[in-house]
Amino acid sequence: GQQLNQSPQSMFIQEGEDVSMNCTSSSIFNTWLWYKQDPGEGPVLLIALYKAGELTSNGRLTAQFGITRKDSFLNISASIPSDVGIYFCAGQLYSGAGSYQLTFGKGTKLSVIP
Amino acid sequence: NAGVTQTPKFRILKIGQSMTLQCAQDMNHNYMYWYRQDPGMGLKLIYYSVGAGITDKGEVPNGYNVSRSTTEDFPLRLELAAPSQTSVYFCASRNRGLISGNTIYFGEGSWLTVV
Numbered sequence: 681g682q683q684l685n686q687s688p689q690s691m692f693i694q695e696g697e698d699v700s701m702n703c704t705s706s707s708i709f710n711t712w713l714w715y716k717q718d719p720g721e722g723p724v725l726l727i728a729l730y731k732a733g734e735l736t737s738n739g740r741l742t743a744q745f746g747i748t749r750k751d752s753f754l755n756i757s758a759s760i761p762s763d764v765g766i767y768f769c770a771g772q773l774y775s776g777a778g779s780y781q782l783t784f785g786k787g788t789k790l791s792v793i794p
Numbered sequence: 795n796a797g798v799t800q801t802p803k804f805r806i807l808k809i810g811q812s813m814t815l816q817c818a819q820d821m822n823h824n825y826m827y828w829y830r831q832d833p834g835m836g837l838k839l840i841y842y843s844v845g846a847g848i849t850d851k852g853e854v855p856n857g858y859n860v861s862r863s864t865t866e867d868f869p870l871r872l873e874l875a876a877p878s879q880t881s882v883y884f885c886a887s888r889n890r891g892l893i894s895g896n897t898i899y900f901g902e903g904s905w906l907t908v909v
Contacts, residue, residue, distance in 0.1 A: 684836070713897065722798075722884050722900035723837070768836060782827075782898060784836030 686769050686785030694793050699756040701767060701788040708749035709771035709783075714741075717766045717787070726767075727754070761792050796820050800885050800901035807875040807908045815870040815904050817885030825888045826868035827852075827898070828860065830881040837884060843868055875908045882906070 686703045693699055703712070711730055715723035727738050729745035729752060736743055742755045752771075756763055769785040801816045819826065824845050829837035829852075839852030843862040857879055859871040868887075872879060885901040 686836075715900075720903075722902045725897055725899070728897050782839070784829075784838075786834065786836045 684769060684771055684783050684785040686788055688788055689786070690789040690791070692791045692793060693759055695759060695761060697759055699759055699763070699790060700753060701769075701790075702751060702753040703769035703771070703785045704751040705771055705783075706750065707771075707773070710749075710774050711772035712743070712745050712752035713770040713772060713782075714743050714752070714754045715768045715770065717768065719765070723768055756790075759790075759792050761794055764790060764792050766790070798885055798887050798899050798901035800883075800904050802904060803902070804905045805907070807872070807906065809875060809877065809908060811875050812871070812873050813875065813906075814872075815883055815885070815906070817868045817870065817901060818866050819868075819885075819887040819899075820866065821887060821889070821899070822865060823887035823889050823899075824865070825898075826862065827886040827888075828858070828868070828870045829884045829886065830854065830879075831884060831903075832881050840870065840883075872906075877908050880906060880908045 684703050684705050713728050714726045716726050717723045727736050727743040732749045733747050734745040740757045766787040766789050768787045771783050773781045798819045827842045828840040831837050838854050840858050841860040843849045846865050849860050849862050862868050883904045886898050888898040
């Protein structure tokens with residue numbers, strides 16, 4: 681199956697700092713999705729990107745769909761303690777007959793030091 | 795609006811026991827999915843369904859079975875639990891369509907330990 685390389689695997693930052701994480705793939709996707717998973721919870725969608733080159737913001741979060749359709753990044757500005765969690769990228773590919781394939785990265789574990 | 799509801803939240807099984815993880819969604823979504831998440835890993839697709847009566851294998855289907863008798867429900871069955879099935883299981887759903895806004899929604903997860 682398709683593989684997504686998500687980096688960094690984990691990061692420790694000071695409160696107030698900006699954060700950047702990214703995902704790359706050897707294959708193209710139709711859609712890029714970014715999820716956050718809090719401890720003991722299911723993933724929650726943060727941002728969805730549908731077109732190559734698209735840049736979308738959601739509050740302090742900004743994500744971009746790479747021009748080549750093989751990568752995406754997520755930025756978090758002015759981090760706060762509640763940003764702690766695991767962030768997953770996911771690439772989605774329409775494979776015909778109403779069927780989608782969704783491939784997840786392994787996650788970036790974010791820790792915020794007050 | 796309940797969204798995607800999974801039960802149970804936590805369960806400990808003995809090797810060889812059977813159990814069913816329940817999943818229900820109230821959004822009238824056509825597509826439903828079961829993923830497992832192992833420590834430090836992303837989500838891997840076990841089974842999925844594109845509508846009532848239709849199911850298909852995902853990336854890691856061995857040791858599991860599913861059924862989709864209604865649009866709302868998509869139970870996951872473990873017939874002979876093995877330690878390798880210790881994981882967190884997530885059910886998810888989405889609507890049909892190609893246009894923007896067609897995103898996937900997850901349940902809160904079911905923590906399963908096989909001892």
